[in-house]
Amino acid sequence: MLLRHTDYLHQRSGGMIGSLAHLIREAAVEAILDGTETITKASLARVRLDHAAEHQEHTRPALRGTLARAGSRR
Structure with missing residues (x-):
């Protein structure tokens, strides 16, 4: 079940493993x-x-955009 909600889980936790x-x-x-x-x-x-x-969505870049830019530098 959690695999269906990976984007939601990442957004909610701000990418922080503890959260x-x-x-x-x-x-x-x-x-x-x-x-x-x-x-x-x-x-x-x-x-x-x-x-x-809870408040990270306004201060952190989107994951996909960040990964796309990082991959283009290689």
């Missing part, structure tokens, strides 16, 4: 506690992240 780990862990705990045992995009959206991850 990504927190996001997935909290959604997993919620899925266990509510009995659904499924992580959904809606459950991911309910997780609050650290300030840097």
